[in-house]
Amino acid sequence: MLLKDRICIVTGGSSGIGRGIALEFAREGARVAVVDRQETPLRGKYHETETTTPTVSEIEKLGADGLFLHADVADEAQVAHVIQQTVEHFGGLDVLVNNAGIHIPGGAQELSIAEWDRVVGINLRGVFVATKLAIPHLKQSKYGRIIQIASVHAYGGGAGPAYAPAKAAVVNMVRDTALEIGQFGITVNAICPGYIETAIQDYLTPEQVEEALEKTALSRFGLPRDIGRAAVFFASDDAEWVTGASLLVDGGFAAGV
Numbered sequence: 666m667l668l669k670d671r672i673c674i675v676t677g678g679s680s681g682i683g684r685g686i687a688l689e690f691a692r693e694g695a696r697v698a699v700v701d702r703q704e705t706p707l708r709g710k711y712h713e714t715e716t717t718t719p720t721v722s723e724i725e726k727l728g729a730d731g732l733f734l735h736a737d738v739a740d741e742a743q744v745a746h747v748i749q750q751t752v753e754h755f756g757g758l759d760v761l762v763n764n765a766g767i768h769i770p771g772g773a774q775e776l777s778i779a780e781w782d783r784v785v786g787i788n789l790r791g792v793f794v795a796t797k798l799a800i801p802h803l804k805q806s807k808y809g810r811i812i813q814i815a816s817v818h819a820y821g822g823g824a825g826p827a828y829a830p831a832k833a834a835v836v837n838m839v840r841d842t843a844l845e846i847g848q849f850g851i852t853v854n855a856i857c858p859g860y861i862e863t864a865i866q867d868y869l870t871p872e873q874v875e876e877a878l879e880k881t882a883l884s885r886f887g888l889p890r891d892i893g894r895a896a897v898f899f900a901s902d903d904a905e906w907v908t909g910a911s912l913l914v915d916g917g918f919a920a921g922v
């Protein structure tokens with residue numbers, strides 16, 4: 666087991682990619698706090714149509730320890746509270762995965778300013794807040810790791826004026842944070858997923874789904890597990906000298922851009 670007894674937080678862990686990460690961590694022996702604004706998994710139009718069980722039930726079926734904690738990552742008081750609850754429940758913190766994110770479709774003329782604030786508030790500010798509040802605890806760990814879930818859209822336009830810039834900022838924030846916290850032996854890296862089979866794709870038309878699939882070199886969408894395995898790598902001892910990096914896990918989508 667690559668993560669035996671490591672204490673991990675996965676935000677947005679009830680559904681989709683976060684759920685995939687939480688389950689792969691559990692498979693590797695980690696103790697996982699699932700932080701989400703809802704415990705019931707999202708069910709999508711195209712994907713995850715049958716997913717119903719809470720992530721913690723699935724973690725326990727794998728023989729690992731799980732804990733559900735309710736929080737909206739846009740609210741710093743709630744984030745501070747769940748980090749504290751994790752530390753008290755499990756006795757520390759080794760790995761933070763900032764995965765919670767949303768997408769609101771629309772260009773600069775459609776997206777309201779409140780919607781822009783909401784996307785950036787969760788996808789960028791939320792990542793900063795959890796990172797800032799977790800660092801004092803990660804400093805106490807011998808295995809401190811931060812993993813930020815960005816996107817292939819960090820590297821190009823076309824995903825709207827809030828989502829893509831927020832993800833690009835996360836990629837650059839990883840470099841900045843790496844320089845700051847390397848002295849404490851904490852690593853920080855980003856994973857940039859391509860199109861993954863989750864409910865976040867509900868805003869796409871069937872034609873757009875087909876087009877994204879055609880642009881994916883490996884001819885299938887990713888599964889939450891594909892991102893989960895990359896996250897296991899960054900969280901494990903195998904990645905102890907990797908920091909400030911961003912890894913595309915996109916089935917070759919960006920290779921053609």
Ligand SMILES: NC(=O)c1ccc[n+]([C@@H]2O[C@H](COP(=O)([O-])OP(=O)(O)OC[C@H]3O[C@@H](n4cnc5c(N)ncnc54)[C@H](O)[C@@H]3O)[C@@H](O)[C@H]2O)c1
Pocket residue numbers: 676677678679680681682683700701702703706707736737738739764765766767787814815816817857858859860861862863864865866
């Ligand atoms: N699925 C993809 O194709 C894809 C591609 C690239 C990047 N991503 C990124 O991966 C991450 C996960 O996406 P997903 O596809 O699993 O999405 P999803 O919508 O399937 O799941 C997101 C989860 O996060 C939770 N969440 C959303 N906002 C929250 C908040 N403010 N506070 C707490 N929890 C919150 C939701 O309740 C849900 O459980 C996001 O950051 C997303 O931008 C996804």
